[in-house]
Amino acid sequence: MRVALAVVSLLVLIVGGVVVFDQFESRWQDHQAAYFHQALAQAKTDAERAALESRQPKIEQTIVTAFAGPGGETRIDRCQSCHIAVDDPRFASSKQPLATHPYSEAMGDIFRNGRWERRHKFTDFGCTVCHDGQGRGLDTADAHGEGEFWPAPMLGSTIQTGWDKEIASHLHGKEFLQANCAQCHTAKDFAGTPIVARGRELFFKTGCFGCHRIEGLSTGTLGPELTEVGKERKLDYLWGHLVNPRAYTPTSIMPQFKLSDDDKKALVIFLKSRRGSNPAESPTEAFRLNAAVTSAVPESVIPSEAMTAAAETSTPRGEKLIQQYACLSCHKLDARDGGISPDLSYEGLLHDGPWLMDHFHNPRSRVPDSNMPAFGLPENDFQAMAAYLLTRTAPPPAATPAETYKSLCARCHGDKGDGRGINAIYIDPAPRDLTKTEFMVSKPEARFLASITLGVPGTSMPAWGKALSGDQIKGVLDYVFQTYVHEPRRQLKPRKVPEQNPVPMSAASAARGEAIFLQRCTGCHGRKADGHGPNSMDISPRPRNLRNSAFIRNAPDRRLFESILYGVEGTAMPSWMDYGLAQNEVGDIVNYIRSLNEPAK
Amino acid sequence: MGAAPSTNEPAGPPAQQHGDHDTARQIPRRNFLAWLSGAGVVGSLVAGVFSTFVFMKPRVTYGQPNRFLIGHPEEFPSGARVAIDTKRVCIVREGNKVAAISTTCTHLGCIVAPSQTGFQCPCHGSQFDVDGNVTGGPAPKALAWFQVSLTPSGELEVDKDNEIQTGTYLSV
Numbered sequence: 132m133r134v135a136l137a138v139v140s141l142l143v144l145i146v147g148g149v150v151v152f153d154q155f156e157s158r159w160q161d162h163q164a165a166y167f168h169q170a171l172a173q174a175k176t177d178a179e180r181a182a183l184e185s186r187q188p189k190i191e192q193t194i195v196t197a198f199a200g201p202g203g204e205t206r207i208d209r210c211q212s213c214h215i216a217v218d219d220p221r222f223a224s225s226k227q228p229l230a231t232h233p234y235s236e237a238m239g240d241i242f243r244n245g246r247w248e249r250r251h252k253f254t255d256f257g258c259t260v261c262h263d264g265q266g267r268g269l270d271t272a273d274a275h276g277e278g279e280f281w282p283a284p285m286l287g288s289t290i291q292t293g294w295d296k297e298i299a300s301h302l303h304g305k306e307f308l309q310a311n312c313a314q315c316h317t318a319k320d321f322a323g324t325p326i327v328a329r330g331r332e333l334f335f336k337t338g339c340f341g342c343h344r345i346e347g348l349s350t351g352t353l354g355p356e357l358t359e360v361g362k363e364r365k366l367d368y369l370w371g372h373l374v375n376p377r378a379y380t381p382t383s384i385m386p387q388f389k390l391s392d393d394d395k396k397a398l399v400i401f402l403k404s405r406r407g408s409n410p411a412e413s414p415t416e417a418f419r420l421n422a423a424v425t426s427a428v429p430e431s432v433i434p435s436e437a438m439t440a441a442a443e444t445s446t447p448r449g450e451k452l453i454q455q456y457a458c459l460s461c462h463k464l465d466a467r468d469g470g471i472s473p474d475l476s477y478e479g480l481l482h483d484g485p486w487l488m489d490h491f492h493n494p495r496s497r498v499p500d501s502n503m504p505a506f507g508l509p510e511n512d513f514q515a516m517a518a519y520l521l522t523r524t525a526p527p528p529a530a531t532p533a534e535t536y537k538s539l540c541a542r543c544h545g546d547k548g549d550g551r552g553i554n555a556i557y558i559d560p561a562p563r564d565l566t567k568t569e570f571m572v573s574k575p576e577a578r579f580l581a582s583i584t585l586g587v588p589g590t591s592m593p594a595w596g597k598a599l600s601g602d603q604i605k606g607v608l609d610y611v612f613q614t615y616v617h618e619p620r621r622q623l624k625p626r627k628v629p630e631q632n633p634v635p636m637s638a639a640s641a642a643r644g645e646a647i648f649l650q651r652c653t654g655c656h657g658r659k660a661d662g663h664g665p666n667s668m669d670i671s672p673r674p675r676n677l678r679n680s681a682f683i684r685n686a687p688d689r690r691l692f693e694s695i696l697y698g699v700e701g702t703a704m705p706s707w708m709d710y711g712l713a714q715n716e717v718g719d720i721v722n723y724i725r726s727l728n729e730p731a732k
Numbered sequence: 733m734g735a736a737p738s739t740n741e742p743a744g745p746p747a748q749q750h751g752d753h754d755t756a757r758q759i760p761r762r763n764f765l766a767w768l769s770g771a772g773v774v775g776s777l778v779a780g781v782f783s784t785f786v787f788m789k790p791r792v793t794y795g796q797p798n799r800f801l802i803g804h805p806e807e808f809p810s811g812a813r814v815a816i817d818t819k820r821v822c823i824v825r826e827g828n829k830v831a832a833i834s835t836t837c838t839h840l841g842c843i844v845a846p847s848q849t850g851f852q853c854p855c856h857g858s859q860f861d862v863d864g865n866v867t868g869g870p871a872p873k874a875l876a877w878f879q880v881s882l883t884p885s886g887e888l889e890v891d892k893d894n895e896i897q898t899g900t901y902l903s904v
Contacts, residue, residue, distance in 0.1 A: 133766065134765060136765070137765045137766075137768040140768070140769045140772025141771075141772040142772075143773075144772040144775040144779070147775075147779040148775075151782065151783045155783075155786065190792040194794070194797070218885045218887075220884060220885055244806075252801070254800055
């Protein structure tokens, strides 16, 4: 009993002692003591020596009211509790934390009367307004923002725990601080932030502005707004998302642009600089400045030479615009290839003027699930670009079927014919997997010939009949069957399918169809019939979007009936006849689907 | 603790046995343990009370720091009397001598303004001469003078925690 009491009371004493010691002994005190000691050795006058000897370590803090902190509150920066020599030029060659903050003309410091004067005095600006980090932290990990959940780790130096190592290896360097310079120095051509300016240029050059909105810069709506992306996201996310958008958001339709590491860095720094507010200006000033920007396309995008060349005939101007508007960061044209969107080289053969203009104004009016943004460019620019594209009428070279497949089909359908070409993930509906034998052998040749010759409306498959001869198309189809389909065509039993829907179209029929649709079809095709049902993500090919009007209006009743009654081989669509759907019920469903795609009155 | 009487008896004889050999130096095991427990309890109490009292005095507050830089000496030409209201000091320079005088009125804490004759308080009319000595009004004592020093970067630093005698200048 007594032994236990003695042991416990000693333990309490030890734990208490450790806690007290831990609370009242900090590293910053050691750093300050070391500074006083070293400064004393360099002191020249007795007064200086006496002043240093009388100084005790204490928390040094700067209270900055002029530049709001992350939450809009006063910044409290205690960095100088450890970094106490930042303003002492004698410590220029010392190691951190006791090193002088470098002076540089690039930051506006002036060398005058044999010594440097700072442009941004720490008493006025503090530290975190430029460096980020946690100003109140008194412990290295806290102050530098090393913890995974601190939103603002020190730019260009602190790598948080949990960041991908490969990504983090790109995120070191003083140049990242330019993102914070640009918080106040917002001028486009500010000399101190060349990388932000480069990133801004790339934002327009690679077409980012088409999808993303940034207040005062761009008006895209297809992707998330980026006005405050620098506040919401950390460097690792920005970099990782540029490298592979689907690493963070599996359903993202953002293309994986071909960017060099330098370009990625410039874009990341530019995006990090977008925090939605300038700490040096009041909200009222900011509103006034942003309200002045109304144009959908900021002047910075419209290349000046294209503007002055408006008198030029529209065709060469259109070609120039296509180069300058970053079309080719996605599309292919001759040798240049963005590797994301369809080839424009034969556009004059494949599409006509109205199609092009409609597609420019709203790509989804022609391909409902297209990931191309409606760029909102000036009308005469669209006309010039369409005029140029319509001159692209040189037919593809009359090569062997294998070469034709490689140059025209493989971009989407893939070199192996498996529907996984370089731009396949950006195409919705996805390109047909030509190796799916079940499907390929169960459809008549005429259907394939029609799909190639006439194209498939509402999808990215163009009417190749306008660019290739009938023999060439037949040759390519034979090549596909020889190379990718290893089974002979199957002779199907004759199917009992009506040519015309026997159930007349009526509101009552569509309502009955909807009831059946909600019971039977929504698992895959979705409650909105848009092909995004809960099971759709696990199915390949994906369920058809039944609101793709261009496709549905072009599909004859016979095809819809056959697909529903007998299922589609090689896909997840079952034969609903086996699940007890009668022909008149299928007729109701077809009427319901047709009613979804009636033109708006 | 109900076991206390019973432990007394068995602990007795061994103490007596040992007592025969070396009664003066031998500390009974029971007493030793009691001492140890006592030291533990008292030690923890002392540590607890100490840390409680230390916590009562904050190590840092939300006010502006009392030691701050005010700029290079050249920014204050001879004869300048520059009041910095946000810091509540007036920088005085005469020839190559610099000093910092408080501009907080010693009466009720208003900010005094430099005037022709020295300083004047706008609240209750206290008047001070150029050195901050009271010349009129309700102020009970002279304005404080603060320590000014030259930092290694060549800037002037005022330390408001360090009051010095009226008329003590820093030579620059």
